[in-house]
Structure formats: C-alpha cells, structure tokens
Amino acid sequence: MVAKKPNKIALIYAKAQNVKVQAQEIFADQEVVKGELARDEIYPPLGITILAAWLEQNGYEVRLRDDSIETMEELTEQFEWADVVGISSLTPNARRARELGQIIKEEHGKPVILGGPHPTTNPEFFLDAGAADVCVQGEGDQTLLELLDVIYEPSRWEEVRGITFLKDGEQVATERRPLYKDMDEIPEPAYHLWDIPRYMRLMVNPGVTAITSRGCPYACTFCDAEMTPRQYRAMSPTKTVDLMEKILQTYNPPQIILFDDLFTIQRKRVIEVCKEIVRRGLFFEWVCESRVDTMDFEMLRWLRKAGCVKIYYGLESGSPRVLVTMKKGVTPEKVREGAKLNRQIGMYFKFFILYGFPEDTREDHRLTEELMVATRPDAVCCSILQPIPGTEVYEQLKPYLTKDVAEMDFHYWHSTESFKHPTFTHEELHEQRDSLIIAHADATKGILPKLHRKFERLWAMITHPELIGDWFEIRSRRKKYIQRVKASDWAYSYEERQAGTRDAEKLQVPTFSRD
Numbered sequence: 001m002v003a004k005k006p007n008k009i010a011l012i013y014a015k016a017q018n019v020k021v022q023a024q025e026i027f028a029d030q031e032v033v034k035g036e037l038a039r040d041e042i043y044p045p046l047g048i049t050i051l052a053a054w055l056e057q058n059g060y061e062v063r064l065r066d067d068s069i070e071t072m073e074e075l076t077e078q079f080e081w082a083d084v085v086g087i088s089s090l091t092p093n094a095r096r097a098r099e100l101g102q103i104i105k106e107e108h109g110k111p112v113i114l115g116g117p118h119p120t121t122n123p124e125f126f127l128d129a130g131a132a133d134v135c136v137q138g139e140g141d142q143t144l145l146e147l148l149d150v151i152y153e154p155s156r157w158e159e160v161r162g163i164t165f166l167k168d169g170e171q172v173a174t175e176r177r178p179l180y181k182d183m184d185e186i187p188e189p190a191y192h193l194w195d196i197p198r199y200m201r202l203m204v205n206p207g208v209t210a211i212t213s214r215g216c217p218y219a220c221t222f223c224d225a226e227m228t229p230r231q232y233r234a235m236s237p238t239k240t241v242d243l244m245e246k247i248l249q250t251y252n253p254p255q256i257i258l259f260d261d262l263f264t265i266q267r268k269r270v271i272e273v274c275k276e277i278v279r280r281g282l283f284f285e286w287v288c289e290s291r292v293d294t295m296d297f298e299m300l301r302w303l304r305k306a307g308c309v310k311i312y313y314g315l316e317s318g319s320p321r322v323l324v325t326m327k328k329g330v331t332p333e334k335v336r337e338g339a340k341l342n343r344q345i346g347m348y349f350k351f352f353i354l355y356g357f358p359e360d361t362r363e364d365h366r367l368t369e370e371l372m373v374a375t376r377p378d379a380v381c382c383s384i385l386q387p388i389p390g391t392e393v394y395e396q397l398k399p400y401l402t403k404d405v406a407e408m409d410f411h412y413w414h415s416t417e418s419f420k421h422p423t424f425t426h427e428e429l430h431e432q433r434d435s436l437i438i439a440h441a442d443a444t445k446g447i448l449p450k451l452h453r454k455f456e457r458l459w460a461m462i463t464h465p466e467l468i469g470d471w472f473e474i475r476s477r478r479k480k481y482i483q484r485v486k487a488s489d490w491a492y493s494y495e496e497r498q499a500g501t502r503d504a505e506k507l508q509v510p511t512f513s514r515d
Contacts, residue, residue, distance in 0.1 A: 006083035006111075006148055008061045011052055012075060013045040014089050014097035015067035018409045042068075042202040043209050044194045046259060047116065048088050050211075053187035054141055060148070064193040067096065069202070075100070079108045084151055086113045086144065087132075091388050094118040094125060094406035101131030111151050115140045117224055118406060121390035123164040124171060125406055134165045137173070139214070141180050183213065183235040188243055196251050197489070205497075206490045207255035207287075208247045212240045212273075216261040218291075220316075221326045221392035222354065222385065232265055237272035241280065248284055254485045254493055255285040255309075263288040267299055274306035283481040285309045292338030292349075293330045297464075300345040305470055307477065311342070315351040318371030319364035322357055326393070332371055339375035343453060344460035345467070351377045353436065355429050356385035358396050358422055365432045372436060373443040376453070380440045382433045384426070386418055 045066060052062045065078050079085060085104050089097035097119075101112045114126045115136035123135035134157065136143050143162040150156040157165055162177035180186065191208070200206035213234035216223070235243070244256055264270050287310040288303075303311070317323055318332055342349040353368060372380055387394040387405065394405075400419040402408070408418055417426040424432070443449060461467045485494045 004152060006060075006151060008063075008081060008083045009055055009086065009148070010063045010065065010078040010082035010084075011048040011086045011088070012078070012100065013048055013064075013066045013068065014087055014093045014100055016093045016096050016409060042199060042204075043257070043259075044191075044196065044199050045088060046189055046209055046211055048086070049189040049191065049194070050186065051086070051115075051140055051144055052190035052193055054145060055148075056190060057187055058145055062190065062193060064190070066194075067093075067100070069198075079104050079110065082110060084111045084113065084148065086115060088116040089114060089118045090116060091118045091406055092386075094122070098126055098129050098131040101126055102129065105130055105133075113144070113147065113151075115144070117388070117390065121224065122406065123173075127164065127166050127171065134163050137162050137164060137176060139177070139180055141186065143177055179215070179231055179233065181233055183233050184239045186235075188246060191247070191250070200251075200253060200490065205255060206253060206493050207257050208251050208253045209257045209259050210243055210247065211259050212243065213260045213263065213265075217265065218262075218329050219327045220314075220329075221396075222316075222357075222388075224388055224390040232262070234260075234266060234269060237269055237276050240273050241276040241282070244277065244284070244286075245280060245282060248282060252484070252488050252490075253284070254488070254490050255287060258286060258288040260288065262291060262294070264290040264294045264299065264303075267294075267296065270299055271302045274302035274308075277306040278477075283307065283477055283484055285481065287312070289314065291330065292342075293334040295338045295341055297341055297345070300341055300347055301467070301470060304345050304347055305474055305477070307481065308347070310348045310350065312350045312352060313338075313377075315371075316354045317357070317360075317364060318368035320367075322359055322364050325359045326357055332367075335371060336375055339377065340456075343376070343456050344464075346457050348378045350379040350381065351375070353380060353382040354385045355382060355433055355436075356419075356421055356424075357393065358400075360421070361423060362432070365436065369436050369439040372440045376444050376449065377440070378444070380437060382436050384416075384429050384433065386416070 044064075048064055052064055055062045063078055063081065065075055067075065087097050087100055097114060097116075101114060104110050104112050111134075112132045113134050113136060114123070114132040119126060119132070119135040120137045123132075123137070126132040126135055133151075133154075134147060136147070140162075143160065146160045147157070147163060150160065154165075154167075157163065158172065158174055161175045164171060164173045166172070189210070196208060200208070213232065215230060215232040217230050217232050219230065234240075247253065247256055284307055286306075286308050288308060289312045292313045292315065315330075315335060316326060316328055318335070320332055323330060323332075339349070351372065353372075355365065385393070387397040387401070389405065397419045400422065402417065402419060405418050408416060421429060461471070482494065485491060
C-alpha cells in the first residue's frame with residue numbers, strides 16, 4: 001500500500017518575540033528614528049518564498065506566514081490547516097522556532113520540518129526538545145521536495161540526502177546534498193503568497209527584495225560556511241533582469257533590494273545585467289551588497305547608469321592585522337582605492353563595521369576610525385560581533401560565551417552582550433563604536449566635507465570626460481524614474497526623501513550629540 005502524501009504545506013518564518021515587540025513599538029511611533037531596526041524587521045523572508053515556489057511547481061498548496069508581523073492566532077490557523085509545517089530559523093530566532101515546533105507537535109500533531117542556519121548547524125537543539133521531526137541541512141530546494149514524498153514513512157527518511165533526524169533516540173545525519181548549481185532553473189520567488197504592499201508600507205524606503213546569486217568564495221571567520229557555501233552560483237543576466245522586470249510590472253516599487261551575499265564578484269555578469277536594464281528601458285533604483293575590492297571604474301559606471309544608487313560594503317575593520325585574522329582577504333589600501341572610485345563615480349556607499357573580534361585592541365579601533373575618515377563613506381554601520389554557531393569565530397569565543405547563544409534574547413544589530421570580550425567590557429565596545437560613528441560624522445557632515453566630495457566628483461569628470469555623458473544619461477533616466485514613482489502608491493516616499501525628513505532613518509545608525 002502506497003503511503004498517503006501531504007498536500008497542504010505551511011511555511012513559517014520564526015521571529016524572536018522580544019525583538020518583534022520592540023520593533024513594533026518603535027515602528028508605531030512616527031517620531032522615533034527607526035535606526036538599525038529598519039534593516040532587519042520588514043522584509044518578507046526570501047528563503048521560504050523560494051521554497052514555496054518549488055512546492056507550488058510540484059502541485060502542493062502552500063501558505064506562507066511571517067512571525068515578525070503576524071499574531072499567534074494567525075499562525076495557529078495555519079497549524080490547523082496544514083498537513084505539514086516547515087519552520088525557518090536563524091540563530092537569534094532559534095528559541096522561538098523551537099517553541100513553535102513544540103506547539104505544532106504537541107497541540108496539533110502535525111509533522112514539523114526545521115530548516116535554515118541554526119537547524120543546519122545545531123539540529124539537536126530542535127530534535128532533542130521534540131520540536132522537529134526532521135532538520136534540513138543547507139539549501140532545501142530539492143531536499144524539501146524529496147522529504148515530503150516520504151514524510152509519513154520514517155523508515156525511508158534515510159533515502160533523503162541533506163537531513164538529520166532521530167532514530168531509536170540516536171541522531172542520524174544523511175549524506176549532504178550537493179549545491180544546486182543552475183540558478184536559472186530556480187523558480188521566481190512566490191511573492192504572490194505575501195501581501196507585498198503591506199511590507200512596503202512598513203519600510204523606511206519601500207521596495208521589493210530579490211536574490212540573484214548564492215554563495216561567496218571568501219572565507220571570513222564570522223560567516224557561516226554551512227549556509228553561505230564558498231561555491232558562487234548566479235542567474236544569467238537575462239534571467240536576472242527578467243526577475244527585476246516582473247517585480248516592477250507586478251508591484252511597481254520605487255526600488256529593488258538585492259540580498260545577494262556578493263553581487264559584484266562576476267564583473268562581466270554585472271555589466272551585462274546593467275546593460276540589459278538600460279536596453280529594456282527599466283527605470284528603478286536598486287541596492288546591492290558587495291566587497292569594495294571587487295570594484296573597478298567601468299563596472300561602477302554601469303551600475304550607476306543602470307539605477308544602482310547604493311552599495312553596502314562589508315568592511316568589518318580598518319586594521320590590517322584584524323583583517324588578516326578574520327580572513328577578510330582585503331587590505332586598507334584596497335579599501336581606499338575602492339572608496340575613491342565610488343566617490344569619483346558619485347555612488348552612495350556604506351561600510352559595515354564589526355567590533356568585538358577576540359583580537360580587537362584600541363589600536364585596531366583607532367586604525368578603523370582613521371580609515372573611515374580617509375575613505376569618507378556616505379554612511380557607516382558599526383555593530384558588535386555576535387558569534388554564530390557554524391562560524392570559525394564562534395569556536396574562538398566559545399570559552400567567553402555567557403550561555404548558549406540560541407537561548408539568548410539577542411539580535412544581530414542590537415548589540416546584545418552574548419560573550420565576555422577578552423579585552424573590552426561590553427560598555428567599552430559601545431563607547432568605541434560611538435567614537436567611530438562620531439569620527440565618521442566629523443569627516444563627512446558639514447559644508448567643507450560636502451564641498452570636498454563635490455570637488456572630487458568634478459575633477460573626476462574633467463579627467464574622465466565620459467562621466468559627463470554618463471551624467472546626462474543618468475539625469476534623463478532619473479526623470480523617468482521620478483515620473484513613475486510620483487504616479488505610484490509610493491509617491492510619499494519620494495516626497496519625504498526630497499524634503500529630507502527620512503535622512504536619519506536612511507542612515508540606519510544611531511545619532512549622537514557631543515553634549
């Protein structure tokens with residue numbers, strides 16, 4: 001007799017409730033600067049959105065729910081409706097994911113599948129607590145489909161690669177599944193299962209998120225290699241712009257936010273994407289994340305012409321010694337060169353800094369401040385390191401942890417004290433962070449720094465006359481972009497930006513007074 005297969009699948013993104021409540025309170029108050037919360041709280045989770053597309057493609061009925069913005073009553077409705085529930089969990093949300101899994105198992109009797117970074121590195125956290133039947137390791141595109149075929153037949157679970165489960169009380173891990181290589185075969189995210197305008201209304205700068213590549217070839221010690229494998233895979237330029245155009249046609253957002261780990265690693269692909277955007281006459285702003293040492297003059301020119309208005313660079317430190325120990329693979333000299341190119345092209349760029357590496361000293365922080373002053377990025381976000389299971393730095397800091405990080409009410413961006421630094425107190429790390437942000441403000445705010453930036457841009461146009469033609473082309477395209485946004489539901493976002501009422505929020509860093 002063939003076992004019955006499930007039909008109705010609910011996929012849930014778990015969210016730590018203390019952070020959720022804090023975010024809701026802040027977003028509800030229009031007088032409060034959103035600060036670093038703005039980066040984390042408001043985007044629909046793309047991981048389960050892509051999984052949902054795979055499931056729908058294979059005939060399943062799927063519902064998506066985001067614990068960040070929905071009530072427990074709304075989640076409970078899905079637990080009752082579904083045949084099987086999947087839960088996605090980052091480490092900060094692991095305790096909440098475990099709680100939801102236990103509720104589903106104990107009160108609703110449904111099979112539960114856990115996936116995401118923490119189930120990948122620490123499946124026992126969920127399995128030993130009875131919160132999951134199976135944990136998926138790494139990318140779940142094909143694993144979830146195969147697992148659902150046999151979810152009611154535990155005796156066959158060992159046939160599925162890339163999962164961990166309990167058998168006779170012992171943990172069993174099957175062979176890891178190879179990475180999915182052809183990004184063009186991955187279906188478009190099932191955006192239609194979300195109320196996308198609802199998310200955009202919550203955003204500081206409304207937009208729709210997308211992922212066009214996976215993986216990163218670098219080996220930074222703070223990055224989880226289990227969920228961010230070293231093998232880089234990307235959509236073709238045509239498929240990438242097809243996705244962008246579909247988003248524009250469906251939701252007409254002012255901007256698209258790319259969540260690729262490293263969008264600019266393949267120079268030829270990036271330039272082809274930009275040329276295709278221009279060729280199709282698409283007028284939108286977009287944002288991406290990158291490494292400053294991957295940039296060159298020509299690629300930045302094309303990014304600017306195609307509507308890329310912000311690039312976020314993971315810099316982490318300005319100390320040559322710390323950059324080596326964290327295996328960042330970049331030097332301060334390369335950072336200076338890349339920052340100069342961004343200023344010449346007129347690209348808005350932001351540096352992310354991490355304080356709290358075990359090797360950090362005051363001298364390292366001083367060197368980071370000096371680099372910020374020298375490179376003058378438009379914005380800087382300095383966070384306190386959070387050691388995450390699966391990372392090299394987590395193993396370094398294990399002796400200093402205050403307790404299991406998954407049991408803490410911590411957040412990537414809120415500087416929770418999750419470990420005792422060997423050199424600094426937590427308060428001292430905050431003081432060092434504040435000092436960096438003040439030094440950056442002194443170097444970039446005010447009339448003289450702004451005139452300096454304009455002179456650099458003017459000199460670049462004199463020495464590179466092709467930038468003059470770019471300026472006229474960008475200006476023409478921007479006029480069409482503004483016309484589109486002004487005629488959309490998101491006209492207010494452009495008007496507020498022009499009025500300067502959202503500048504503090506856009507920076508997404510705390511503001512400081514010398515008083």
